[in-house]
Amino acid sequence: MSTPFYVSPQQAMADRAEYARKGIARGRSLVVLQYADGIVFVGENPSRALHKFSEIYDRIGFAAAGKYNEYENLRIGGVRYADLRGYTYDRDDVTARGLANVYAQTLGTIFSSSAEKPYEVELVVAEVGSEPEGDQIYRLPHDGSIVDEHGSVAVGGNAEQISTYLDQRHRDGMTLAQALKLAVQALSRDTNGSEREIPAERLEVAVLDRTRPQQRKFKRIVGPQLSRLLEAGAATSAEPVESSDTESDDEE
Amino acid sequence: MEANTRSTGRLPAAFLTPGSSSFVDFLSVHQPEILPGNRALPVKGAIEAPHGTTIVSVTFPGGVVLAGDRRATMGNMIAQRDIEKVFPADEYSAVGIAGTAGLAVEMVKLFQLELEHFEKVEGAQLSLEGKANRLSTMIRSNLGMAMQGLAVVPLFAGYDVDRGKGRIFSYDVTGGRSEEHGYAATGSGSIFARGAMKKLYRDDLTEPEATTLVVQALYDAADDDSATGGPDVARRIYPIVTVITDDGFRRLTDEEGSQIARSILERRLEQPDGPRAALL
Numbered sequence: 001m002s003t004p005f006y007v008s009p010q011q012a013m014a015d016r017a018e019y020a021r022k023g024i025a026r027g028r029s030l031v032v033l034q035y036a037d038g039i040v041f042v043g044e045n046p047s048r049a050l051h052k053f054s055e056i057y058d059r060i061g062f063a064a065a066g067k068y069n070e071y072e073n074l075r076i077g078g079v080r081y082a083d084l085r086g087y088t089y090d091r092d093d094v095t096a097r098g099l100a101n102v103y104a105q106t107l108g109t110i111f112s113s114s115a116e117k118p119y120e121v122e123l124v125v126a127e128v129g130s131e132p133e134g135d136q137i138y139r140l141p142h143d144g145s146i147v148d149e150h151g152s153v154a155v156g157g158n159a160e161q162i163s164t165y166l167d168q169r170h171r172d173g174m175t176l177a178q179a180l181k182l183a184v185q186a187l188s189r190d191t192n193g194s195e196r197e198i199p200a201e202r203l204e205v206a207v208l209d210r211t212r213p214q215q216r217k218f219k220r221i222v223g224p225q226l227s228r229l230l231e232a233g234a235a236t237s238a239e240p241v242e243s244s245d246t247e248s249d250d251e252e
Numbered sequence: 253m254e255a256n257t258r259s260t261g262r263l264p265a266a267f268l269t270p271g272s273s274s275f276v277d278f279l280s281v282h283q284p285e286i287l288p289g290n291r292a293l294p295v296k297g298a299i300e301a302p303h304g305t306t307i308v309s310v311t312f313p314g315g316v317v318l319a320g321d322r323r324a325t326m327g328n329m330i331a332q333r334d335i336e337k338v339f340p341a342d343e344y345s346a347v348g349i350a351g352t353a354g355l356a357v358e359m360v361k362l363f364q365l366e367l368e369h370f371e372k373v374e375g376a377q378l379s380l381e382g383k384a385n386r387l388s389t390m391i392r393s394n395l396g397m398a399m400q401g402l403a404v405v406p407l408f409a410g411y412d413v414d415r416g417k418g419r420i421f422s423y424d425v426t427g428g429r430s431e432e433h434g435y436a437a438t439g440s441g442s443i444f445a446r447g448a449m450k451k452l453y454r455d456d457l458t459e460p461e462a463t464t465l466v467v468q469a470l471y472d473a474a475d476d477d478s479a480t481g482g483p484d485v486a487r488r489i490y491p492i493v494t495v496i497t498d499d500g501f502r503r504l505t506d507e508e509g510s511q512i513a514r515s516i517l518e519r520r521l522e523q524p525d526g527p528r529a530a531l532l
Contacts, residue, residue, distance in 0.1 A: 049375070051375060054372065054375070055372050056372070073268050073270070074263075074268070076267075076268075076270075076373055077263045077267040077268045078263075079369065079372050079373055080267045080275075080278055080369075081263060081267060083275055083365055083368070083369050084278075084279070084282075084283070086365070087275075087286075087361070087362070087365055088286065102261070102262070102263055103263075105261055105262040105263075106262045106263045106268075108262075109262045216368075
C-alpha cells in the first residue's frame with residue numbers, strides 16, 4: 001500500500017470544507033431575525049450556562065453554531081478586539097463590519113492553512129442600528145467567507161431548510177412576539193417536515209433592542225418574560241404572514 | 253508583534269489565547285504601553301493640572317447615594333465649573349473621583365471597561381467586593397504619579413445584590429481600601445462634608461432624605477472649602493446626585509437636582525449654617 005503523494009488543492013479544500021460542515025451539522029441550528037425594535041436571536045439550547053448568543057459590545061451581538069470551544073475562543077477574541085478598539089478610539093468606532101472582517105480573516109486563515117484543522121463553526125455577527133435600516137447582520141461560514149444578510153438568517157446543521165422557511169414568512173416590522181413565534185416555528189421543523197415541540201426552558205433567546213435606554217443594547221430574555229412573549233406570539237393570528245397590521249405591545 | 257486593532261487582519265494570537273477574564277491583565281500582556289500605570293514618569297518636577305474636589309456618599313436602607321460638586325480647580329483658579337466627577341461603574345455601582353481630573357477620568361474609563369469586560373467574558377458580574385478590590389489595584393498602579401502630585405482618590409459605592417444593601421468603599425493614594433459605614437467623603441472639602449453628614453445622618457433615611465443630605469453636605473463643603481463649588485443658580489449648574497438601589501444605577505435629572513439644591517438654598521437664606529441637630 002502506498003500513500004498518495006499528491007492531492008489537488010481543489011480536493012484538499014473540498015475535504016476540509018466537508019469536515020467542517022459535518023462538524024457544524026452535528027450542532028443544533030439557530031436563527032437571527034430582524035424585528036421592529038431590533039434583532040432577536042433564537043436557538044434551542046438545553047444549557048442555562050453555556051450560551052450560543054452573547055454580547056460583544058454596545059450594539060453588537062454574537063451567535064454561533066458548531067463546536068463550543070472553538071466559537072467560545074472566537075467570541076472572547078471578539079470581546080477583546082472590541083474592548084481594545086473602544087478603549088483606544090471611541091465606543092462608536094467599534095462596528096459589526098469591522099468585527100466581521102476580523103473574524104472572516106481569522107477563519108479564512110485557519111481554513112486555508114494546512115497546519116491547522118479547520119474550525120467547525122458558523123458565526124453570526126449582528127449590529128442594531130438606531131433605525132431598522134441601520135441594522136446589520138453578517139453570516140460567517142467556516143471557510144472565512146462573509147455574507148451580508150437581511151431580514152432573517154439561520155446557521156447550523158439544518159440551516160438551509162430553515163432559511164427557506166424564514167425567507168417565505170419573515171416581514172419587516174414584526175413585533176418581538178411575532179418574530180419569536182416565527183423563529184420557534186422554523187426551528188421546530190425537522191428535516192423530514194414533521195414538527196416537534198420545543199419547550200420554553202430549552203430555548204435560548206436574546207435581543208439587541210434599540211429602544212433600551214442603556215448604552216448596551218444586548219439583553220437575554222429568560223423566565224417569565226420569555227413565557228409571556230411566547231404566549232403573546234401564540235395569541236396573535238396563526239398565520240403571522242397575514243397579520244401585518246396587528247400592533248401588539250410586546251412587553252419589555 | 254503589534255496587535256493591530258487598526259488593520260482588518262486576522263485576530264492576533266494573544267486574542268485567541270485562553271486566559272484571564274480581566275481586560276487590564278490582557279492589556280498588560282498584549283499592549284502594556286497603553287495602560288496608565290506603565291507610562292514612563294518624568295524624572296522630576298510637578299505639573300499643575302485641574303483637580304476635582306468633594307465627593308460624598310450616604311447609605312440608606314435599600315441603597316446608596318453618591319454625589320459630587322461640579323468644580324475643578326488649578327491652584328487658586330477655577331478650571332471648570334461643570335465638571336462631572338461621578339460616573340456609573342456598571343449597573344449596580346458608581347465611582348466618584350477626587351484628585352487629578354485627567355488621570356481620574358481615565359482610570360474610571362478603564363475601570364468601567366474592566367467590569368464590563370469581565371461581565372461579557374464570564375457571563376456574570378463580579379461581586380461588589382471584587383469590584384472594590386479591582387479599583388484598589390488600579391489606584392495602586394498610579395502610585396508613581398501620585399508621588400509626583402498627581403493623585404487620584406476615588407469613592408466607590410454600590411448596591412450589593414447578594415447582601416441586599418448599599419455599601420461604600422473609600423481609598424487612599426496607595427490603594428488602601430476601607431469600607432465605610434453609613435456615610436463617607438473624599439477630596440479637599442471632605443472634612444467639612446463629613447462634619448455635616450455626621451450630624452445629619454440617621455440609619456433610617458429614606459431615598460429623598462439621603463439625596464437631600466448629600467447636597468446639604470456638599471453645600472457645607474463649598475461653604476468652607478474654596479476648591480469645592482456650591483450650587484450655581486445663575487448658570488443652572490447643580491451637584492450631580494446618583495442613586496443605586498436594586499433597580500440599578502440612576503442619576504437624578506437636572507430638574508430633580510435643581511429642586512433639591514434650590515430648596516436648600518432657600519433654607520440657607522434664613523439659616524446660613526444649615527439644619528441643626530438636636531443637642532442631646
